[in-house]
Amino acid sequence: MMLRPNVIHLHFGLKKPVRILQLTDVHLSLADERDGEDMVAHAAARRNTFFKEAGYPERDPVGYLEEAMKYAEDFDCTVITGDVLDFMTHANCDTAKKLLAGRDYMFCAGNHEFCPKVGVPDSFTRKEQKIDEIQSCFRGNMVFESRIVGGVNVIAIDNSYYTWTKEQLEMLKAEVSRGLPCILFCHSPLTCAHLDHNPPHKDLHASDEVVAITRKVTDYIIREPLIRAVFSGHYHNNGTEVLGDKTGYILGGLFKGIVGEIIID
Numbered sequence: 394m395m396l397r398p399n400v401i402h403l404h405f406g407l408k409k410p411v412r413i414l415q416l417t418d419v420h421l422s423l424a425d426e427r428d429g430e431d432m433v434a435h436a437a438a439r440r441n442t443f444f445k446e447a448g449y450p451e452r453d454p455v456g457y458l459e460e461a462m463k464y465a466e467d468f469d470c471t472v473i474t475g476d477v478l479d480f481m482t483h484a485n486c487d488t489a490k491k492l493l494a495g496r497d498y499m500f501c502a503g504n505h506e507f508c509p510k511v512g513v514p515d516s517f518t519r520k521e522q523k524i525d526e527i528q529s530c531f532r533g534n535m536v537f538e539s540r541i542v543g544g545v546n547v548i549a550i551d552n553s554y555y556t557w558t559k560e561q562l563e564m565l566k567a568e569v570s571r572g573l574p575c576i577l578f579c580h581s582p583l584t585c586a587h588l589d590h591n592p593p594h595k596d597l598h599a600s601d602e603v604v605a606i607t608r609k610v611t612d613y614i615i616r617e618p619l620i621r622a623v624f625s626g627h628y629h630n631n632g633t634e635v636l637g638d639k640t641g642y643i644l645g646g647l648f649k650g651i652v653g654e655i656i657i658d
């Protein structure tokens with residue numbers, strides 16, 4: 394196997410252990426004649442960037458995603474935490490659809506899912522316009538989704554552009570009220586400097602209202618005892634963050650072959 398598992402054990406006192414696979418930051422960088430010559434060249438440059446960043450790995454992102462989805466068959470649940478696409482092209486969307494077809498997984502988007510070309514400024518308006526198109530490449534509901542897996546409430550929630558919404562807070566509270574231990578999956582780590590937009594994001598000009606609700610949701614996640622751990626990506630390297638009394642686990646990129654195995658007993 395070419396994958397490099399990062400294994401995390403959590404103890405919730407379950408009767409039977411639950412095994413969850415997390416995948417993140419695949420960064421598919423493909424383009425073809427439908428996307429135009431400019432994007433074909435951009436895609437080649439981006440593939441080269443990730444190949445170097447990953448230290449000249451055995452497989453390309455397509456190969457790793459293929460292998461990871463096969464590996465996922467041995468798990469109770471798979472959660473993909475965004476940046477599957479490096480940018481929006483026909484070739485990337487088609488490849489994601491093909492590799493994920495017939496597979497069961499939960500998905501929340503990353504900042505790159507809404508990127509037309511790397512270097513183009515991030516935009517809330519574009520995200521709004523493109524969200525259905527991007528959702529059509531993936532199953533489920535990428536804004537908020539939950540499922541109970543062996544007595545654990547697994548929640549995937551969007552914070553791709555470093556914001557949360559009050560609707561998400563309501564949905565989160567409704568899930569917590571079910572009384573089961575919860576684990577949360579999202580793209581951006583909760584201590585990511587961009588998440589409360591202070592200092593302001595260079596492209597995204599979040600309103601005071603959006604910043605306030607984002608802080609409120611982050612605070613709720615950190616303080617709510619039934620939310621036991623948070624799993625994110627975005628940084629491309631494995632790491633952890635301190636979230637009050639709990640730990641945030643940050644998973645490295647699948648373009649490096651890294652997968653996250655979460656074993657809960």
Ligand SMILES: [Fe+2]
Pocket residue numbers: 418420476503505627628629
């Ligand atoms: Fe990424």
Ligand SMILES: [Fe+2]
Pocket residue numbers: 476503504505580626627628
């Ligand atoms: Fe990201």
